[in-house]
Amino acid sequence: MTELIQKGTAAKNASFKLMNLSQTTKSNVLKAIADALVENTDYLINENAKDIANAKAKGISDAMLDRLSVNAKRIADMADGVRSVEALQDPIGEVTYMTKRPNGLMIGQKRVPLGVIAIIYEARPNVTVDAAALCIKTSNAVILRGGSEAINSNKALMSVMQKAAYAAGLPEGSISLIEDTSRQTATELMRLKDYIDVLIPRGGAGLIKSVVENATVPVIETGTGNCHVYVDGDCDFKMAENIVINAKTSRPSVCNAEETLLVDKSIAKEFLPGMLKKLSDLNVEIRGCEQTLQIYQDAVPATEEDWYKEYNDYIIAVKVVDGIDEAIAHINKYNTKHSEAIVTNNYAKANRFLNEIDAAAVYVNASTRFTDGFEFGFGAEIGISTQKIHARGPMGLKELTTLKYIIYGDGQVR
Amino acid sequence: MTELIQKGTAAKNASFKLMNLSQTTKSNVLKAIADALVENTDYLINENAKDIANAKAKGISDAMLDRLSVNAKRIADMADGVRSVEALQDPIGEVTYMTKRPNGLMIGQKRVPLGVIAIIYEARPNVTVDAAALCIKTSNAVILRGGSEAINSNKALMSVMQKAAYAAGLPEGSISLIEDTSRQTATELMRLKDYIDVLIPRGGAGLIKSVVENATVPVIETGTGNCHVYVDGDCDFKMAENIVINAKTSRPSVCNAEETLLVDKSIAKEFLPGMLKKLSDLNVEIRGCEQTLQIYQDAVPATEEDWYKEYNDYIIAVKVVDGIDEAIAHINKYNTKHSEAIVTNNYAKANRFLNEIDAAAVYVNASTRFTDGFEFGFGAEIGISTQKIHARGPMGLKELTTLKYIIYGDGQVR
Numbered sequence: 001m002t003e004l005i006q007k008g009t010a011a012k013n014a015s016f017k018l019m020n021l022s023q024t025t026k027s028n029v030l031k032a033i034a035d036a037l038v039e040n041t042d043y044l045i046n047e048n049a050k051d052i053a054n055a056k057a058k059g060i061s062d063a064m065l066d067r068l069s070v071n072a073k074r075i076a077d078m079a080d081g082v083r084s085v086e087a088l089q090d091p092i093g094e095v096t097y098m099t100k101r102p103n104g105l106m107i108g109q110k111r112v113p114l115g116v117i118a119i120i121y122e123a124r125p126n127v128t129v130d131a132a133a134l135c136i137k138t139s140n141a142v143i144l145r146g147g148s149e150a151i152n153s154n155k156a157l158m159s160v161m162q163k164a165a166y167a168a169g170l171p172e173g174s175i176s177l178i179e180d181t182s183r184q185t186a187t188e189l190m191r192l193k194d195y196i197d198v199l200i201p202r203g204g205a206g207l208i209k210s211v212v213e214n215a216t217v218p219v220i221e222t223g224t225g226n227c228h229v230y231v232d233g234d235c236d237f238k239m240a241e242n243i244v245i246n247a248k249t250s251r252p253s254v255c256n257a258e259e260t261l262l263v264d265k266s267i268a269k270e271f272l273p274g275m276l277k278k279l280s281d282l283n284v285e286i287r288g289c290e291q292t293l294q295i296y297q298d299a300v301p302a303t304e305e306d307w308y309k310e311y312n313d314y315i316i317a318v319k320v321v322d323g324i325d326e327a328i329a330h331i332n333k334y335n336t337k338h339s340e341a342i343v344t345n346n347y348a349k350a351n352r353f354l355n356e357i358d359a360a361a362v363y364v365n366a367s368t369r370f371t372d373g374f375e376f377g378f379g380a381e382i383g384i385s386t387q388k389i390h391a392r393g394p395m396g397l398k399e400l401t402t403l404k405y406i407i408y409g410d411g412q413v414r
Numbered sequence: 415m416t417e418l419i420q421k422g423t424a425a426k427n428a429s430f431k432l433m434n435l436s437q438t439t440k441s442n443v444l445k446a447i448a449d450a451l452v453e454n455t456d457y458l459i460n461e462n463a464k465d466i467a468n469a470k471a472k473g474i475s476d477a478m479l480d481r482l483s484v485n486a487k488r489i490a491d492m493a494d495g496v497r498s499v500e501a502l503q504d505p506i507g508e509v510t511y512m513t514k515r516p517n518g519l520m521i522g523q524k525r526v527p528l529g530v531i532a533i534i535y536e537a538r539p540n541v542t543v544d545a546a547a548l549c550i551k552t553s554n555a556v557i558l559r560g561g562s563e564a565i566n567s568n569k570a571l572m573s574v575m576q577k578a579a580y581a582a583g584l585p586e587g588s589i590s591l592i593e594d595t596s597r598q599t600a601t602e603l604m605r606l607k608d609y610i611d612v613l614i615p616r617g618g619a620g621l622i623k624s625v626v627e628n629a630t631v632p633v634i635e636t637g638t639g640n641c642h643v644y645v646d647g648d649c650d651f652k653m654a655e656n657i658v659i660n661a662k663t664s665r666p667s668v669c670n671a672e673e674t675l676l677v678d679k680s681i682a683k684e685f686l687p688g689m690l691k692k693l694s695d696l697n698v699e700i701r702g703c704e705q706t707l708q709i710y711q712d713a714v715p716a717t718e719e720d721w722y723k724e725y726n727d728y729i730i731a732v733k734v735v736d737g738i739d740e741a742i743a744h745i746n747k748y749n750t751k752h753s754e755a756i757v758t759n760n761y762a763k764a765n766r767f768l769n770e771i772d773a774a775a776v777y778v779n780a781s782t783r784f785t786d787g788f789e790f791g792f793g794a795e796i797g798i799s800t801q802k803i804h805a806r807g808p809m810g811l812k813e814l815t816t817l818k819y820i821i822y823g824d825g826q827v828r
Binding site: 016019020099101105107110114115193197198212213216218219220221236239242243245246247250332354355356358359360361362363364365366367369370371375376377387388389390391392393402403404405406407408409410411412413414 | 430433434513515519521524528529607611612626627630632633634635650653656657659660661664746768769770772773774775776777778779780781783784785789790791801802803804805806807816817818819820821822823824825826827828
C-alpha cells in the first residue's frame with residue numbers, strides 16, 4: 001500500500017468518526033496542539049534548522065528563507081493562531097433552514113464537514129499548523145502536502161500535533177502529512193477521488209495550473225490576483241493617491257495587492273504626474289500605456305503582456321482609459337477575478353462598477369488590500385477563492401463545510 | 415474560429431450584459447419563448463421526426479425513442495415549464511448580508527450569476543428548453559451540448575428560442591447550441607476555461623466519468639444514485655414495505671430510486687419473505703446476500719459488484735446486516751452519496767442515521783424518491799448534485815448563482 005492510499009484510507013475512516021465529534025473534544029484537541037507546539041519549541045527549531053541548512057546550500061532567495069524559518073516567536077504565533085481558531089464559533093451542525101412540505105415531510109439543510117480535505121502548498125511551515133487547526137475545527141480530516149524545502153519542519157510539526165491531538169481524542173488518521181514530496185505524488189494526490197472530497201491548492205500560478213490540468217478531485221482554486229484600481233474623473237485626488245499607494249506598496253508580494261492603475265483620461269494630465277512621482281519615490285517601477293508615457297516620461301512602455309501580469313513586486317502597470325466603460329471592459333478582460341476597486345464620488349459609476357465587474361471582491365473608495373479573512377471578520381482564512389463555485393473570496397470556517405438535506409417523514413411515499 | 419470559440423466568445427460577451435438585465439426583460443423573454451414554442455409546434459414536430467427516423471434506423475431502444483419523441487402535448491408541457499420558471503422569484507441581486515467593520519467599511523455579499531454555464535446532456539430535447547429557461551432566469555449565458563440523436567430537434571428548438579428571446583431583449587449570444595456533436599468537441603468544451611465558468615454534465619456514469627477525467631472547467635457533478643433503504647429492527651413493517659416498494663418500483667429508471675435493501679438481522683426472517691414476495695410480484699429481480707438466500711430461496715446470489723450497482727431497472731440487491739452500525743458502514747462504503755433512507759421507530763437510531771450517513775439527502779421514514787427540486791419546493795431543477803462543493807442534492811435557481819463581495823468605503827487603507 002502506498003503512502004497516499006494508506007493515509008487516504010485512514011483519513012476517510014477518520015472522517016466518519018469526525019462527523020460526530022463533540023465541540024468540547026475539538027476544543028480540547030486544539031488547546032492540546034497549541035500547548036504541545038510551545039512545549040516542543042526546541043525540537044521544532046532544531047528540525048527547521050535542517051531545512052534552513054539545505055535551503056542555504058541550494059542558494060534559495062532571502063524572501064523564501066524568511067518564509068521557511070521558524071523561531072520561538074513564530075512557534076508562539078502558530079500556537080496563538082490555533083487558540084484563536086479554537087475560540088471561533090463552530091459552524092458544524094447548524095440547521096440553516098427547515099420547512100414543512102404539503103405532504104408533511106419536514107425538509108431541512110444541515111451544515112456538515114466536507115469530509116477529507118487535501119491541501120497542497122509551498123514551503124511555509126505555518127500553513128501546516130494553520131490548515132490542520134481549521135480542518136479540525138470544522139470536523140474535517142486533512143491530508144497535507146507541503147513543499148519539499150520544508151519537509152523536516154513539517155514532519156516535526158505534524159508529529160507534535162498528532163501526538164497531542166490523538167491523546168486529546170481526535171480520531172487517528174484525521175491529520176496527516178505526505179512525506180514523499182515528489183511531483184509525481186502530488187499529481188497522484190490530485191486524482192485520489194476515492195479518498196479525498198476536496199482539494200485546495202495554495203500557491204503560485206504554476207501549482208494552480210498543474211492542479212487544474214490534473215485534478216479529478218473537486219478543486220477550490222485559490223488565487224492569483226491581478227488587481228486593479230480605477231481612478232475615476234470625479235474623485236478626491238488625495239483619497240485616490242492614498243488608496244493607490246496602499247494597494248500597491250503596503251505589501252506588494254500578496255495576491256490582493258494592486259497590479260494595474262487605470263485612470264480616467266479626463267483627469268490623467270492633472271492626476272498622473274503627482275501620483276506616479278509618489279509611486280516612483282517609493283521605488284515602484286512604472287510601466288505605462290502610450291498616453292501615460294506622454295504625461296510621465298520616466299515610465300517604461302507597457303506591453304500587452306503587462307496587462308495580464310501579477311507582478312507581486314514593486315512594479316505597476318498604468319493605463320489611461322476613456323471613462324468607466326473602458327475601465328470595466330479592461331478589468332473584465334485582464335483580471336483574475338480577485339479584487340478590484342474604483343475611486344469615485346459619482347453614485348451611478350460606483351454602482352455600475354459594483355454591478356458589472358466580475359470579481360470576488362469589488363470595492364468603492366477602499367484599498368484592494370482588505371480582501372482577507374481576518375479583515376472581513378471571519379477570524380480565520382484558509383485562502384482566497386478566485387473561482388465562482390462553492391466559495392468566492394476569502395474562505396473562513398464556513399467554506400470548509402457543506403450542507404446536507406435531512407428529511408423527517410412518517411411514512412411518505414411518492 | 416471554431417464553433418466552440420465563436421459561441422464561447424459570444425456567450426462570455428453576453429454574460430456581462432446579462433449581469434444588468436432587468437427582471438422585467440427576463441420575464442418578457444421567457445414568455446416570448448413559451449409562446450414561440452407553441453406557435454412553432456408543427457415545425458418542431460417535423461424536425462423531431464428526422465431524429466426519430468434516424469433513431470429507428472439505428473434500432474435504438476423503445477425507452478430512448480420515447481425520451482426523444484416530441485409531440486404537441488410535450489411541446490405544450492415545455493412551454494408550461496418555461497412559464498413556471500418565469501413565475502419563480504428571481505434570486506439575482508439579493509444582498510444576503512451586509513455588515514459594518516470597525517474601520518467603517520461596509521462589507522456585504524450579493525447574489526450574482528455564475529457567468530457562462532455549459533451543459534452536456536443526452537438525447538432529451540426537453541432539457542434544451544428547460545436548461546435555457548433556468549439559465550435565462552438566473553441571468554447566466556448558456557452553451558448547450560445535447561446528444562447527437564436529438565440534434566435536429568435541438569437545432570429547431572434553439573432557433574425558435576433564440577429568435578423569440580433576442581427579439582424580446584435577451585443579449586445575442588446568451589443561449590446557444592453546439593451543433594457539432596462529436597465526442598472530440600465535447601472534450602474540448604470541457605476544457606474551454608477562458609469562456610466557461612461552470613460545467614454541468616447531465617447523464618449516465620460514462621459521461622460523468624469523461625467529464626471528471628477531462629474537464630479543466632469547474633464541474634458540478636450530477637448524478638448517479640446507488641440509493642439504499644435500511645429497514646431497522648424496530649419499525650412498522652407496513653410502513654417499511656410501502657417505502658421499499660415505492661422507492662424501488664415507482665420509477666426504477668431514475669437516480670433517486672432504491673437499488674439496495676438493507677434489513678436488520680433481528681427481523682430478517684419475519685420481514686423479508688413477505689417483502690420480497692411483494693417485490694417479486696411486481697417483477698423485481700431479487701439479488702440476495704447469503705442470509706437472504708437462506709430466508710428467500712427464489713433470490714439470485716448477489717456478488718460484491720451488486721453492492722456498487724445502480725441498476726436503474728427492476729432489480730434489487732438485498733443484504734441482511736447486523737444492526738445500524740453495519741448498515742451505516744455498508745452505505746458509506748458503497749453509496750454514490752445521493753439519497754439514503756432508514757425506516758425506524760427508534761429515536762437514537764434515526765438520529766445516528768441522519769448524522770452519520772454521507773449523502774446529499776438522508777431520510778427517516780420516507781421514500782428516497784422525494785429527492786427532486788419540485789418535491790423539495792424549489793419550483794425547478796437543473797439536476798441533482800452528488801458532489802459536496804457548491805451544491806448538494808437537487809439544484810434549483812439559487813444553485814445557478816454565486817455570491818460576490820461588495821465593499822463600500824470612504825477612503826479606507828490598510
